[in-house]
Amino acid sequence: MRDVEDTESPGIDPAQLYHRLFRQYGPQHWWPADDPFEVILGAILTQNTAWANVEKALSQLRQQRLISLEAMLCVSMEKLAKLIRPAGFYRHKSACIKAMSNWLAQQGGIENVKRQNRVSIRKELLDIPGIGSETADAILLYALGKCCFVVDAYTRRILGRVGLLDSGSSYSQAQQFLVSNIDKEISLYQQYHALLVAHAKAHCRKTPLCGGCPLFDVCRYFQEVHKLETNQIF
DNA sequence: AACCAGGAGAGAG
DNA sequence: CTCTCTCATGGT
Structure with a gap:
């Protein structure tokens, strides 16, 4: 976090940012996701992949009745790979x-996993090849109902542009900064991440400062501060 | 027609 | 620990 000099138009903190986004975009329903297993599949399939392509993959899995742990344990790797092809990788x-799926079965099912504590589950998730920090946290937050803040590229970009994070911060640094500045509530974590994505898709794509952005004032404010500090142009 | 999307991991320095 | 490359498809 960078320190912003006191002024009449200061930057914002994570809690204020949330309220602004909520006021602008309203409640998000990302994974109303009836089925936790489907949420897990989505979390894996969406890695560096547009959600539209993930839905195609999920749709094919649904047709084959594979959105269940028991069925997924039996299907061959070749068939599975073929079905999820539209999602890439x-x-x-x-x-x-x-x-x-093997890990979930070994744990005695998803409901059983839910009974374990957050830190313990996260550690085991990270041991599964293909599961990194973001996917692990997304699964914990949206499928298992644990309080884990999901940090993604959008989160860093937006927090960077309003001056809350510098570009060099790591995943855990960004995560720790956020959770230490907002209330520890599952629904808040779920909404916050979804709102950041909604905002990024709507306004925060290419140019650092775009017109019509609900965060235009804070972005502009930070750019001015940044120019003064580094004597540099964006 | 390049560029990117709700990343992760291996390898190099 | 940080930087770079690869994995792959589909939409703009």
């Missing part, structure tokens, strides 16, 4: 889904 992802 199908060799990595099919292996990851298989490994994930």
